[in-house]
Amino acid sequence: MQTSNETAVALLPLVGGPANVTSVAHCVTRLRLGLADRSLVDEPALRALPGVLGVVDDDTYQIVLGPGAVTEVAARFEALLAPRTRAEELASLGADLREWRRRRNATPAKAALRRIANVFVPLIPALIGCGILAGLVGLLTNAGWLPGLTPALAAIASAFMALIAVFVGYQTAKEFGGTPVLGGAVAAVVVYPGVAKVTAFGVHLAPGQGGVLGALAAALLGTYVERWCRGRVPGALDVLLTPTVTVLTAGLVTLYGLMYAAGVVSAAIGTAADWLLTTTGAFAGLVLGGLFLPLVMLGLHQALIPIHTTLIEQQGYTVLLPILAMAGAGQVGAALAVYVRLRHDTSLRTTIRSALPAGLLGVGEPLIYGVSLPLGRPFLTACVGGAAGGGFVGFFAMLGDRVGATAIGPSGWALFPLLAGNRSPALTAAIYAGGLLTGYTVGFLATYVAVRPAADRRFL
Numbered sequence: 001m002q003t004s005n006e007t008a009v010a011l012l013p014l015v016g017g018p019a020n021v022t023s024v025a026h027c028v029t030r031l032r033l034g035l036a037d038r039s040l041v042d043e044p045a046l047r048a049l050p051g052v053l054g055v056v057d058d059d060t061y062q063i064v065l066g067p068g069a070v071t072e073v074a075a076r077f078e079a080l081l082a083p084r085t086r087a088e089e090l091a092s093l094g095a096d097l098r099e100w101r102r103r104r105n106a107t108p109a110k111a112a113l114r115r116i117a118n119v120f121v122p123l124i125p126a127l128i129g130c131g132i133l134a135g136l137v138g139l140l141t142n143a144g145w146l147p148g149l150t151p152a153l154a155a156i157a158s159a160f161m162a163l164i165a166v167f168v169g170y171q172t173a174k175e176f177g178g179t180p181v182l183g184g185a186v187a188a189v190v191v192y193p194g195v196a197k198v199t200a201f202g203v204h205l206a207p208g209q210g211g212v213l214g215a216l217a218a219a220l221l222g223t224y225v226e227r228w229c230r231g232r233v234p235g236a237l238d239v240l241l242t243p244t245v246t247v248l249t250a251g252l253v254t255l256y257g258l259m260y261a262a263g264v265v266s267a268a269i270g271t272a273a274d275w276l277l278t279t280t281g282a283f284a285g286l287v288l289g290g291l292f293l294p295l296v297m298l299g300l301h302q303a304l305i306p307i308h309t310t311l312i313e314q315q316g317y318t319v320l321l322p323i324l325a326m327a328g329a330g331q332v333g334a335a336l337a338v339y340v341r342l343r344h345d346t347s348l349r350t351t352i353r354s355a356l357p358a359g360l361l362g363v364g365e366p367l368i369y370g371v372s373l374p375l376g377r378p379f380l381t382a383c384v385g386g387a388a389g390g391g392f393v394g395f396f397a398m399l400g401d402r403v404g405a406t407a408i409g410p411s412g413w414a415l416f417p418l419l420a421g422n423r424s425p426a427l428t429a430a431i432y433a434g435g436l437l438t439g440y441t442v443g444f445l446a447t448y449v450a451v452r453p454a455a456d457r458r459f460l
Contacts, residue, residue, distance in 0.1 A: 004072035007051045008080060011063065011073070014049065016040030018081050025060070026074040028067050029053075032060040094369035110299045117302035119171045119216065120309055124409040126160050126167075127312070131406030131418045133157035134316070139425060161313060165190045165208070165215035168309075172216055178223030182243060186222040186250040187215035190259060200256050210262030211313045213306060217258045222250035269307055270314045277319055281398035282391045285323045289390020289439070290383045292327035293368065308408045317404030317420040319397065322432050323390045325362060325411040326439045330385025332359045332412075333443025334378040335367045341451045362411025377450045385443020393435040403431050412436070 015021060015033060023034030035041065038061060046055055046063065051073075054064040065073055134157040140150050160167075169187020174180040189195065195205045210217075229242040276284045295301045304320065311318040339352045348371070355366035372378035393403055402421045410418060413436075421428035 004069065005076045007049070007065070007069075007073050008076035010049055011046070011052075011077060012080055014042045014046050015061065021081055023060075024074060024078050024081065026070045029070055030056070030062040030064050031070055031074050031077065032062050035061050094374050097373055098369055110302075113299065113302040115175055116216070117305050118175050119168060120212075120305045120408075122171055123164070123167055123309075124407070127309075127407035128409055128418065130157045130160045131312075134406050135417060135420060135425075138420070142425075163191060164309075164313065165212060168212045168215040169219035169222075172219035173223050173226075176220060176223045178219070178226045179243075182226060182246050183219035183222055185247055186218045186254065189251050189254050190214045190218060195255065195259070198255050200260050205255065205259055206263075208313075210259040211266045212309050213266055214254065214259050214262030216306065217262055218250055218254040221253055221258070222246050225249045266310050266314065269310050273307075273311060273319055277394060277397035277402065278400075279398075281394035281396070283394070285326075285390035285392070285394020285397070286387045287390075288320065288323050288394075289326040289330070290387030292324045292386060292390075293331065293364075293379070293383050296327075296364075296368075297373075305408065311404075312406065312408070315404070317406045318408065319402055319404045321405040321408060321411070322403045322415065322419070322435065323393050325405075325415055326389030326393065326435050327383070327386035328359065328362050328364045328412050329389045329436045329439025330387070330443035331364050331367050331372060331382040332356065333385045333440040333445075334372050334382035334447040335359060336440070337381075337444045337447035338371060338375065338378055338451055341448055360412050361414045364411075375451070378447050381446035381450050382443050384446045385439045385441075388442035389435040389439025392438040393431060396431045401427065401431055403428050403435075 011031075012018065012021075015035060016037060017040075020036050020040050021033055022036055025032045038057070041061065043055055046052055051065060051069065052063055053066055056062040056064065133153060137150060137154045137157055140146050140153070165187045166184045170180045170184035172178075172187070173183025190210055191208050193207050195207055195209075198205045226242060226246040229245050230238065233241045233245075292301065301324075304324070308318040308321060311320065335352050335356060339349050339356075342348055351370050352367070355370055358364075359367045368379070372382050396403065401423050404420050405415055405418045406420050407418050415432070416429060419425070419428050419432055421431075
């Protein structure tokens with residue numbers, strides 16, 4: 001037998017849903033409903049519903065449930081129609097927006113970006129750990145402390161980056177359906193010191209040439225070669241021929257093509273990043289900081305992960321991440337303005353209080369999908385705050401004060417231990433902090449002006 005709550009939940013869609021119900025009442029045996037459009041009622045399904053004893057179409061639409069049962073079902077039914085708090089409405093809308101983003105991202109190009117991102121995401125913990133150690137080594141070296149321990153710490157911090165190509169190859173094969181260790185074996189060619197004896201396109205190759213992009217391409221090629229062999233080599237010979245053909249074919253193509261091509265691309269990425277910030281730093285920061293939240297919404301931010309990794313491998317840090325992190329600062333400022341502006345909306349303020357600590361540490365999804373994006377205008381003003389913070393950091397890059405991050409993943413306050421640059425650690429941290437403060441302030445002010453008071457909830 002159904003409970004009263006189950007009966008109420010089952011009844012609601014059969015009478016046309018919440019929007020079709022204009023009033024609810026009951027007598028001793030009947031649930032009496034005022035309906036806007038009775039043609040929306042599925043009467044055969046109503047009559048067949050367990051617990052429904054009959055239906056009467058009179059001045060009100062009456063569903064016979066019997067004595068006792070009708071009282072409990074009516075109470076549950078009314079609860080289903082009760083207006084939700086603003087926070088609940090925003091949470092529901094945020095869930096819809098997340099689903100929209102998931103469907104929007106279900107394109108071949110974006111699926112490919114996600115798969116490439118999946119190659120690098122498992123490497124982030126090691127990048128963070130080694131990045132923090134690298135920063136510690138820099139501090140100890142500059143201060144002249146613990147000279148006996150510093151070389152050991154430097155070796156620990158640098159070992160992963162020296163062999164990151166192998167890990168990228170392993171993860172690439174794993175993600176794209178190959179044997180992970182074969183992907184690592186092919187990618188290891190990129191960093192093997194012996195490649196210095198190989199000549200391609202008239203020049204000697206350099207160990208590490210092409211970096212993570214070369215490793216990614218090599219392992220991807222190796223995966224396709226392996227899968228091609230699996231379907232054609234007899235089972236008895238598969239264990240011998242498939243690994244051999246995979247490593248040989250992909251290795252030769254890597255040495256005589258992919259390493260050179262990936263090296264050109266990697267060098268171009270580093271050159272472009274340097275030129276962008278040195279020449280148009282403030283404008284570039286403005287654009288990157290302002291557009292990062294929409295990029296996240298569209299799933300296009302995943303394309304930046306290999307770029308960040310390439311810059312870290314080449315220069316020791318990525319100059320793009322601190323600028324992009326300003327989008328989170330604008331988001332925090334916007335959320336604080338909503339909190340202040342809508343002081344009577346306790347449910348929404350509770351949501352902001354719970355999501356704000358994560359936002360300060362660079363985890364922006366709770367604020368994005370729970371507050372700013374469903375409200376509409378605060379999402380746009382958060383982008384304005386991010387643009388201002390990005391412009392601040394980019395302006396100092398034009399002056400020659402570069403701010404970078406030795407790892408990807410953390411943002412907001414969590415990025416401070418990973419900061420690096422071409423100036424002193426104190427100045428680097430001060431510039432980054434100034435960018436965050438700018439993002440907070442501009443995001444707050446822009447949102448405070450744009451958002452109406454609690455009495456007027458028309459934000460969109």
